[in-house]
Amino acid sequence: MAHGRALAGLRVLEYADFISGPYCGKLLADMGAAVLKIEKPGVGDESRRHGPFPQNIPHPEKSGLFLYLNANKLGITLDVESATGASILRELLTHADIFIEDKPPATMERLGFSYPHVREISPRTIAVSLTPFGQSGPYKDYNGYAINCSALGGQSVCAGEQGREPLTPPLSLGHYQSGAAGAAAAMAAVLGREVSGQGQHIDISEAQVWATLHTGNQESAFVMHGMKRMRWGHRTPGVYPYTILPCQDGYMSMIAIQGYQWKRFLELIGDGEVPEWYSAEPRFQDRREISLKYADEMDGLLAPWLTTHTKDEIHRLCLEKRIPFCPVKNMRDVVNDEHLKARDYFVQMEHPVAGELKYPGAPGKFSETPWQMEQPAPLLGQHNREIYCHRLGYSTEELAQLRTGGII
């Protein structure tokens, strides 16, 4: 069956490094937008140096992070700092429906590509700026990485143990959140443009994505009741269990909001009956009390059963008994997961240098316009000739001059 591409015809220009901007571009590219990625001549995207690399040997064309984030895109090199480079970017902008950038606001101003400039060059272009702290406010010029954004946005203080340092989410997860917010807002602006005829500026602050979507609801409770959300290690207070506990070969995520779910589990470990150490103990009859006062003790009482069963065994038993406990999977488990296999989640793609690799697939399955990985990430400057000569009309000689001049 022939399927459509949801974003066919949409032209995106990506002038961004590492994760936030490239993930924003990836979401659009994977749904069929034509994404053109600009990289710095010679060195390319920051993620080319980040890895992971096969056998841990760094190679700019073999970085797993780069390959994952930049499939389905065309890639050119361009030094926007040079006068010629800037004029080429101006020309590319007039062809772009969406312009993704992640530079500090002062840099974009200096380069002549802050939003007022973009609007002058190409009024219909939607500019998406993805920065740590946004385009306004006292910290707009602050330097920031993912760990600083999750700190200011309140995510960090919610993970870790009391008294010890807060834990930032692993692997720059916030960058992906800001990229996804950018992609959603860009599509909203594209829809809005069909009425207004005008582009606009989308200002995404990664710290603010945390502070609104992920932790924002806490502020209402703070104003209403003075409540503050903190970190409590491997569990969340409320009713027991809301916890992660070790089993024989890993960990189980164990949350039972309903009493019957917890009772089913107790019956499971007591061979059909709630164990006597539990049923005969008056202190254990209120799960809020357990959570408040006896959680460590309860963890210990469950340990003998948990640590003599594997996470797969426990998961299978829980699925049978309709108990909502799940294994904490590692990436080996995830990549080999039967459920994900049945859904064809992972995709294979051949890359001219890195070879054939498996990649994470669709974040959603679309019945009419499926997510697709059509081509691997570009080699550095792979599409220079196609873009500069065929699209912008430079001659082969001029292309050579641009190259020797360090502009591309």
Added chain:
Amino acid sequence: MLPLQGYRVINFGWVFAGPYLASMLGDLGAEVIKVETRSRIDSMRLSPDNLDRDPNRDPWFHSGVRNQLSVTLDMARPEAVPIIKDLIRKSDVVVENFSPRVMSAHGLDYVNLAEIKPDIIMISLPAAGQYGPLRDAQTYGPSLTGLAGVDNMVGYYGERVLGLQQAYADINSSLHGAFAVLAALYYRRRTGKGQHIDMAQMEAVISIAGEAVMEYVMNGTVLGTLGNRHPTMCPHNNYRCKGEDKWVSIAVHTEEEWQGFCQAIGSPPWTKEARFADMFGRIRNQEELDRLVTEWTINLDYYEATEILQEAGVAAAPCLDTEGRFFDPHLQARQTYMEVEHPATGVDWVANSAWRLSDNPTVIHHRSPLLGEHNSYVFKDLLHMTDEEIARLEAEKVIY
């Protein structure tokens, strides 16, 4: 004019993914109608932070479910189904995050809805997807980051797994879901075709953990608890400051930043030691480095440390808790939280939208709805039902 003005969204979603997605569409100007019922109340209306246990006074709900209208209809009752179908005939988008069997049990799955409204866009956000061996697995949001391989990396370096302990998966899929719906609307505008989007929350989480997936695919390496360590940055941690549970986040990436950092903290002798001279050495000796950095941060307020470091071009920010964020001058200046009047609470502070659109500044144009507040608008104005019919359905607890 807001970009989604003129679109209508029916939201069957509850705790959290569906309602959050629907609120984002509401923020963008769509008319969102939340279908809910007293017979199985959305637990977002009775969250742990709802100390009054009044479904109209829940702080989470007030922040997470704004720019939505509320209609009470018990979809488990067969009489409710034709009313819902009438409503969907007049709508553009349907949002739901039930277990996969629920919508089809009521005859409200995509195939049925497409029959009555061929260009409807429906998005389902179940835990594991509409098909596959785990389809019917029961889960809660925080477990999904476990199933997706992310929680396994959350904990102090080399120590036990702690997990994110948050509904990260719900929010991640609501954000990806909003993008998916908007992409589908764009496609529909050009082709007239609707579609169904099956967004398994578990899969949407794996998509944002690409680095860890590739690490396993390329090298067979399984990442365990990472603490605050970063493969290419050091210092990279949250450091204890003056005061109770106050921490400053610091990240140093380039050589220039390292030089700035050393100067900013007054160039103590250890900064010139060979073992810290380059990133390789700093990463290798990071426990000792972290201890030495703390000797500097411990005497400073977390804002003070931030300012000194930022002055030198070094990335730093305070680890703000709920109260800290509320009073932070930057978050305030950017209207991160907005004051909204509400009949049940007087005044609420709710989170603003995650993005800023220059020509469509987000406003909370509809504060969080009371349970069933818009029954009259939906049943009479939209569906033209008679007073008698409405009264009968109320008495029979179909409208409930």
